[in-house]
Amino acid sequence: MLRYVYGNNLDRYPTLRDTMFLDRAEQFSRRLGWEVSVNSQGEERDQYDVLNPLYVIWELEDGSHGGSMRFLPTTGRTMINEHFSHLTDGVLIQSPLIWECTRFCISPRADRRAAAALVLGGGELMDNFHLSHFCGVFDPRMERIYRLYHVDPDVIGSAGEGKDRIGVGLWEMKPEAWAPTLRRLGIDRRTSIGWFNRSFNRTTPTEMPLAAIA
Amino acid sequence: MQEKLESLCERVQRASDVGDLQAATEQLRDYYDVAHIVYHWVNSVGERFGAGTYSQEWVDRYVEKDYLRMDPVILGCLQRFNPVDWKELDWSSRASRDFLREAINFGVGNQGLTIPIRGPAGQFALFTASDHCDDYVWAVFVDENMRDLMIIAHEFNKKALEFEQGGDSAPVPTLSPRELEAMTYLAKGLSRSQAAKEMEISEHTLRVYIEAARHKLGAMNTTHAVARALSRGLIVV
Structure with missing residues (x-):
């Protein structure tokens, strides 16, 4: 299932939390070779994890991390505006309607549903919080995977060579992306909204009895 | 309204x-x-x-x-x-x-x-x-x-x-050259897709530039943002 968890609530899900930071080390440090810091527990954490970001996490059957991504509002501190503004054509990306999405990570234990689940989670955030876009820093080697799930970013800029190449991109949830994403995950929208409501302590509206409509 | x-x-x-x-x-x-x-x-x-x-x-x-x-x-x-x-x-x-x-x-x-x-x-x-x-x-x-x-x-x-910050008057927002370009095309009546083509960027990227400019200009929507950019003399058509 998908969970939407703010940093200060991660401790409610210790297994999910620990496996997420371990999987991030696996992906960003070992697999992609980014210069990220990995602590003595083998976890990858950075200065943005302490800003109480919102994590969207795909949880596997055994309660461990299957995939995740991290969101921060662009009106506050973001990785793009602090480190990559030279890649955005000089545009400072700040708006209450745009959130930054970073650390898009897929666990080696997860199947193909993980990426679809994250796409869906992004779509739910956009839809429920009336956002217009996500922006983020990504590794161009991930582009093939993004394309596979119909969420290839619009690249605003990129820099570096080889494994050091990094891109700044934009994502949106196109209306036509919902159906294939849900299909790949094998669930309906109602289930997705149910997960969302559960995380945000929303009540799922009950179907109105027919008698009340007639 | x-x-x-x-x-x-x-x-x-x-x-x-x-x-x-x-x-x-x-x-x-x-x-x-x-x-x-x-x-x-x-x-x-x-x-x-x-x-x-x-x-x-x-x-x-x-x-x-x-x-x-x-x-x-x-x-x-x-x-x-x-x-x-x-x-x-x-x-x-x-x-x-x-x-x-x-x-x-x-x-x-x-x-x-x-x-x-x-x-x-x-x-x-x-x-x-x-x-x-x-x-x-x-x-x-x-x-x-x-x-x-x-x-x-x-x-x-x-x-x-x-x-x-104790500022005595609101600072006039500064737009980057790309944002100014985008706003200028819109003010001239170009559609988003035409403007994107002129700027050689995707329409999606253009929309983010417009959104960033809208926020800086303190406008409620794109039309309002264009009007504000014009009235503040940031762009000239």
Whole structure:
């Protein structure tokens, strides 16, 4: 299932939390070779994890991390505006309607549903919080995977060579992306909204009895 | 209606003190026909101020009882940045239910939407609309107005940041060359796809540039942003 968890609530899900930071080390440090810091527990954490970001996490059957991504509002501190503004054509990306999405990570234990689940989670955030876009820093080697799930970013800029190449991109949830994403995950929208409501302590509206409509 | 909202937004931007922000909350309350509009700010060193339409009796009561320490809206929204419907907050304790009952008696309303704002350097703020109505009516209101309220909330916050920095007048926003280019094409009447083509970027990227420019210009929407860029002399057509 998908969970939407703010940093200060991660401790409610210790297994999910620990496996997420371990999987991030696996992906960003070992697999992609980014210069990220990995602590003595083998976890990858950075200065943005302490800003109480919102994590969207795909949880596997055994309660461990299957995939995740991290969101921060662009009106506050973001990785793009602090480190990559030279890649955005000089545009400072700040708006209450745009959130930054970073650390898009897929666990080696997860199947193909993980990426679809994250796409869906992004779509739910956009839809429920009336956002217009996500922006983020990504590794161009991930582009093939993004394309596979119909969420290839619009690249605003990129820099570096080889494994050091990094891109700044934009994502949106196109209306036509919902159906294939849900299909790949094998669930309906109602289930997705149910997960969302559960995380945000929303009540799922009950179907109105027919008698009340007639 | 939208035009009225644009002029209210501009009143927020022209505010020169907290009193003007106070007046703006009253006008917004009347515009939306809700019980209350409140803006509550906390700066990086924990200093607070507020502007809003709650009754003096409720404000006095709130301070007297030190409700700030237990108010589920404050506690629940401090750690988030998504818009929060009050129903999503934790009202499970006896104390918080009593607090809600009292707030309703003081006319706060039984429904609320709070927009948490994260500003630079640890500054944060809450912007709230509240009303007396049933869940369905409120859900419709929230769905129709959430985006505008998010935009207005951030205009209040820009103003508060400006007050904190002691600026005597609102700085004229500066747009990057690419943003100016985008706004100029729109002002000339080009469609988004035409403008994107001229700029050799995707339409999607263009829309993000326009959104960034809209935020800087403090406009409610793209048309308003173009009008503001023109009236401020940032672009010439």
